[in-house]
Structure formats: C-alpha cells, structure tokens
Amino acid sequence: MSAVPIVVQDFSAPTADQPVERPRAGRPLICENLFFRYHRKTDWVINDFSHPFRPGITLIKGASGCGKSTLLRILAGYLTPGKGRILTPAGLKPTNVDFQRRDLGFVFQQLNLLPLATVARNLQMAGTLAGLSQKDTLERTERWLALLGLRDFADRRPAVLSGGQQQRAAIARALIKEPSVLLLDEPTSGLDDLNTQVICNTLRQYVVGPRVCVICTHDHRLDFIAHEVLDFNRFLPLEGHLVALAGTAE
Amino acid sequence: MFVGSLLVTVATVILVAFNLLERNLRTRLEQFGVNTIVSREVVTSTDPSALPNQIRPDRLAPLDQYGEKIRLRQLYSRARVPWQREITTMAYTDEALPLLSGLMHTNTSLIIFSESMPENALVEVHLDRQDGVAVVRRPHGFFRPVVNQTVLLVPQGWSPDAERIGYVEMVVFRRTTEQLSISHFVSAIQNLFSMEEKNPPQVQSAVGMIKELESLQSRQAQWRSAMAGLLGLAVALVFGAIAVLEFRQNAYVSALLRSFGAPGKSLYIRQWLENAVLANLAAVSALLLLACFHKELFGALGFPGDLLNLNNINPYFSWEIALVLLWVNVGAFLSSLSVAIGLKKPVGEILS
Numbered sequence: 001m002s003a004v005p006i007v008v009q010d011f012s013a014p015t016a017d018q019p020v021e022r023p024r025a026g027r028p029l030i031c032e033n034l035f036f037r038y039h040r041k042t043d044w045v046i047n048d049f050s051h052p053f054r055p056g057i058t059l060i061k062g063a064s065g066c067g068k069s070t071l072l073r074i075l076a077g078y079l080t081p082g083k084g085r086i087l088t089p090a091g092l093k094p095t096n097v098d099f100q101r102r103d104l105g106f107v108f109q110q111l112n113l114l115p116l117a118t119v120a121r122n123l124q125m126a127g128t129l130a131g132l133s134q135k136d137t138l139e140r141t142e143r144w145l146a147l148l149g150l151r152d153f154a155d156r157r158p159a160v161l162s163g164g165q166q167q168r169a170a171i172a173r174a175l176i177k178e179p180s181v182l183l184l185d186e187p188t189s190g191l192d193d194l195n196t197q198v199i200c201n202t203l204r205q206y207v208v209g210p211r212v213c214v215i216c217t218h219d220h221r222l223d224f225i226a227h228e229v230l231d232f233n234r235f236l237p238l239e240g241h242l243v244a245l246a247g248t249a250e
Numbered sequence: 251m252f253v254g255s256l257l258v259t260v261a262t263v264i265l266v267a268f269n270l271l272e273r274n275l276r277t278r279l280e281q282f283g284v285n286t287i288v289s290r291e292v293v294t295s296t297d298p299s300a301l302p303n304q305i306r307p308d309r310l311a312p313l314d315q316y317g318e319k320i321r322l323r324q325l326y327s328r329a330r331v332p333w334q335r336e337i338t339t340m341a342y343t344d345e346a347l348p349l350l351s352g353l354m355h356t357n358t359s360l361i362i363f364s365e366s367m368p369e370n371a372l373v374e375v376h377l378d379r380q381d382g383v384a385v386v387r388r389p390h391g392f393f394r395p396v397v398n399q400t401v402l403l404v405p406q407g408w409s410p411d412a413e414r415i416g417y418v419e420m421v422v423f424r425r426t427t428e429q430l431s432i433s434h435f436v437s438a439i440q441n442l443f444s445m446e447e448k449n450p451p452q453v454q455s456a457v458g459m460i461k462e463l464e465s466l467q468s469r470q471a472q473w474r475s476a477m478a479g480l481l482g483l484a485v486a487l488v489f490g491a492i493a494v495l496e497f498r499q500n501a502y503v504s505a506l507l508r509s510f511g512a513p514g515k516s517l518y519i520r521q522w523l524e525n526a527v528l529a530n531l532a533a534v535s536a537l538l539l540l541a542c543f544h545k546e547l548f549g550a551l552g553f554p555g556d557l558l559n560l561n562n563i564n565p566y567f568s569w570e571i572a573l574v575l576l577w578v579n580v581g582a583f584l585s586s587l588s589v590a591i592g593l594k595k596p597v598g599e600i601l602s
Contacts, residue, residue: 038599069602070598073597073598074598076509076597076598078509078596078597078598078601079596079597079598079599080596097511097513098511099511100508100509100510100511101510101511101512102511104511106509108509108601108602109602110601110602112506112509112601114503114506125510126510129507129510129511129512130510130511
C-alpha cells in the first residue's frame with residue numbers, strides 16, 4: 001500500500017507559506033435572480049439570488065436547510081430554477097449536455113459511487129462518458145488515484161472502503177475529466193483531519209487558472225483554501241427560530 | 251418464472267389433450283376410410299328375407315357404378331373361442347367370396363378378424379349348436395371400418411338358428427369415383443329405401459368424422475390463440491411488475507449517468523434494447539430448449555413421446571409463437587417505460 005503524501009495542517013487560519021491566492025482572471029459562473037422551489041405550493045427555497053462565482057474556490061456556508069445543496073444542483077443543471085438564469089464560464093446553460101459531460105465535475109454529498117463497479121471502473125466510466133480516449137482515461141485514472149492516495153484500492157469496490165477513501169474516490173471521479181467547473185457538496189463532512197487535508201491539498205493544486213470551484217460546507221477546516229466565502233443563511237426560513245433554540249440551550 | 255412455468259404446463263396439457271383427441275379421430279378416420287359408407291338395416295325375425303338361405307334384394311344396387319361393396323349380416327348371437335368368452339359374429343353371402351378368397355384357409359371358410367390373436371392360427375369356434383375351426387386374419391380393406399374388435403365371419407347359412415332370430419344387415423360401400431359426393435351418396439341411400447317404403451337405414455360415413463375433426467381443429471386453434479395470448483400477457487405483466495420493482499434502481503442509475511452528461515434518449519434506447527435483446531433471447535432459448543426436450547417433457551406428463559409429429563404441425567414455427575414473441579416485446583417495452591418516467595425527473599431530485 002503506497003503512503004498518502006500528507007502535510008498536517010493547522011486549520012485555524014491561512015499560514016504564511018500557504019497563502020490564499022486572489023481570484024484570477026477568467027470568466028465566472030454567473031447566477032442572475034435565481035428563484036427555486038421544489039413544489040408550486042411551497043415557499044421559495046432560493047429567493048432572488050444573484051452572484052458571479054469567479055475562478056478560484058468559493059465556499060457556501062450556512063445552516064442545514066438553507067438551500068446550499070439545492071443551489072449547487074441548480075448550478076450543475078440538475079435542477080431547473082423557477083426563475084432567473086445561470087451562465088457557465090463558456091456562456092452555456094448548465095443543462096447543456098456538453099457542459100455536463102466535459103466541463104462539470106460534481107461530488108454529491110451521498111457520493112453515489114456505483115456500488116458494483118471498482119473504484120478504477122467508477123473513474124473510467126466518468127472518463128469514457130466525458131469523451132476521453134481509452135488511453136487518456138487509463139492514464140488519468142492512474143494519476144488521480146495516485147494523487148488521492150487510492151492506487152492500492154483501485155480494484156476494490158466502494159463498499160469495502162472507509163468513508164474517507166470513498167470521499168476521495170468520489171472526488172477523483174469528478175476530477176478525472178479535469179473540469180473547468182467543480183462543484184462539491186459537503187466533501188469533508190464526517191472526515192478526519194488527515195483525509196480533509198488530502199482533499200484540501202488536492203483542491204488547492206487543482207483549482208488554478210480559470211477553474212471555478214464551489215463548495216457547500218459547514219466545515220471550518222476548509223476556510224483556509226477559500227478565495228471567497230458566501231453566507232447562505234439569508235435563505236433559511238427558520239433561522240430566527242433556530243437562533244432562539246440555540247439561545248435556550250445555552 | 252413460476253407463473254410462466256405454470257402457464258406453459260397448463261397450456262401444454264390442454265394442447266396435448268387436443269392433440270390426442272385429434273390423433274384419435276384421425277386414426278379412426280384413416281381406419282374407416284374417407285370414401286367408406288356403411289349402411290345398417292335391422293332385419294327382424296318376421297321379415298321373410300331373414301330366412302337363412304334367402305337372398306335378400308340388394309336395394310343399393312343402383313349405386314354399384316360408383317364403387318364396390320360387401321354385404322354382411324351381423325348376428326345377435328355371439329360365438330365363443332376357448333379363451334375369449336364371446337365375439338361378434340357376421341355372416342357373409344356368396345357375393346363376398348371374391349373379396350374373401352385371399353383370406354380363406356384351404357381347410358375352412360370361417361375367418362376371425364383379430365388384432366390380438368396370432369395371425370394365421372387356426373382357432374376352434376362355437377356358435378349356438380355349431381362348432382368349427384376359423385383362421386385368424388388381420389382386418390384390412392373392406393373389413394377395417396366394421397371390425398373394431400375381434401369378429402368371426404361365417405358363411406351365410408352356417409348357423410341357421412342364429413340367423414333366424416334376425417340380424418343387422420350391414421353394407422360396406424367404398425366409393426371409387428368422386429362423381430357423387432359422400433353427402434349425396436348418403437342421401438341416395440336414404441332415397442332408395444324410401445322409394446321401397448322402407449325405414450331409412452342407419453348410415454355411417456366419414457362426413458361426420460371430418461366435421462368433428464374440423465370442429466376439433468377449430469377449437470384447438472381457439473385454445474392455442476387464447477393460451478398464446480394469455481401466456482404472452484402474463485409475460486408482459488411480469489416484465490411490467492419487474493419494471494415497477496426496479497423503478498428506483500433504474501431511475502438512480504439513469505440519473506447518475508445523466509449527471510455525467512449521458513443523454514437521456516441514449517439511456518432510454520440502451521435500456522429498451524437491453525430489455526428487448528434479453529427478453530427475446532430468453533424466449534428463443536426457452537423455445538429451443540422445449541423443442542429439444544419436448545419428448546422428455548411429454549413423457550414426464552404421461553403422454554407418448556412421439557405425440558408431437560412435426561411433419562403434421564410444427565408449433566415452434568407458428569403464428570402463436572409470433573404472438574408470444576410480440577407480447578414479450580411489449581413486455582420489454584413496458585419494462586423500459588419506468589426508465590422513461592425516471593428520465594423525466596430532474597437529476598437533482600433523484601441524487602442527493
């Protein structure tokens with residue numbers, strides 16, 4: 001089993017030798033006046049949200065139920081907003097199949113690794129669907145499994161991996177097509193510091209140039225890699241009630 | 251699987267039963283002969299022509315130009331042989347001698363037609379107060395239609411006591427020309443008797459059996475269609491049920507593939523093709539398997555292995571099979587509908 005290159009990190013603040021880079025030049029992922037609700041009779045989950053997600057890493061933070069994951073799925077084109085529009089850096093709608101195939105990497109909160117396929121096969125399937133050649137698919141599979149410390153688990157099925165390994169496998173699957181837009185839903189929830197650090201390092205190395213990365217998270221350990229942090233609590237309908245409950249508990 | 255096997259078994263039993271009935275009828279028809287007409291007239295003891303040495307007038311003589319015939323008298327008395335208690339006895343007239351000449355033994359004019367007794371054996375027979383020896387022959391030709399069991403043939407007047415109490419005069423007519431149809435032939439016999447103010451005789455011809463065979467074949471075709479339809483419908487429903495059970499799984503996998511940018515149309519076509527290929531392969535394999543092992547299957551169900559004569563009818567290349575295959579494909583289509591429904595839902599509502 002190969003050793004995973006780990007640097008133990010103090011998550012409290014960015015360090016001098018690992019400064020957070022400023023967002024670089026490049027076209028953003030634009031949201032304009034987004035409205036979304038799951039059913040007609042319910043309230044808007046997202047109510048008039050506009051924001052340009054510039055190249056770099058953007059963290060969306062907020063309490064559970066505030067609509068972070070919903071926004072991420074709208075950005076990916078997996079949900080259709082009731083009103084408003086989204087433009088990808090290439091100027092396409094996110095529902096565009098070519099965007100989803102080649103330019104979008106998405107890591108679900110539930111990971112959604114194919115349970116009967118090996119880790120390598122999960123990556124290869126994503127590569128093949130992205131239109132990569134067989135040679136490129138195999139080469140990239142090898143590379144991303146190595147970078148995320150999963151080379152020795154390539155032939156195992158997801159069920160036999162630990163939570164951290166599964167999380168890394170899901171990220172490797174999203175990165176195999178080396179997308180220009182990377183969306184991650186709670187990529188480090190429930191993970192130990194070591195696994196979190198591996199993921200942080202990978203994302204910092206990957207999100208360079210015009211690449212856009214949006215991460216939904218509660219995890220403060222990711223703050224140090226963020227170029228921008230977005231507070232999403234304003235969409236939480238029960239916020240006042242929750243604050244009151246928190247005060248009572250104290 | 252269980253429902254399918256059950257239906258196939260029920261269908262097999264029903265169709266085999268029909269096949270057995272049809273085979274039995276065909277055998278009877280072949281034995282009787284398509285061109286054979288048998289007329290039976292009851293002659294009572296009061297009829298002067300019932301006397302043993304009396305030659306009865308031949309009322310069917312006008313029909314001689316249309317074929318050949320033999321006249322026999324079925325006696326009410328039954329003969330006995332040493333190991334069989336009673337056998338039917340018939341008396342033949344001198345007119346029949348040309349037809350019987352090849353069957354007679356040099357030592358006796360008595361003949362026993364039997365399928366079970368050893369052929370050419372000489373057997374002692376006893377009828378009323380007469381004893382004699384008869385030669386055993388296999389029934390064929392003219393005698394096939396009237397000999398369903400062992401029959402003793404004696405010359406007219408050999409047992410006068412038996413003939414005196416009355417008999418059934420039987421005329422076996424074999425049509426040799428198609429100038430007169432069987433139904434017209436039957437009508438002609440009845441008309442000839444009416445002209446002489448006699449009660450019409452009982453006439454037996456192949457027409458009834460042919461009608462019965464046609465009716466049986468028609469019912470068989472109806473049952474085959476119904477069973478094929480039912481079986482196909484069951485297969486389609488099973489496919490539909492499987493599709494319902496696998497709906498969530500199919501929807502999940504499709505959503506995951508769509509999240510990677512796989513087009514919905516391709517996913518649906520792939521699923522439909524996969525279902526259709528698998529279902530058709532399974533159906534054809536089952537058919538080939540049945541074709542290879544139907545003898546063993548019939549044997550296990552208690553039917554003769556050679557029941558299905560593929561020269562007469564080949565059920566493996568029939569429109570009923572096409573109907574079942576059609577239903578199989580309807581089932582494959584039904585099972586792919588769940589994927590189509592899943593594809594309508596946004597990826598983000600299925601995957602979390």
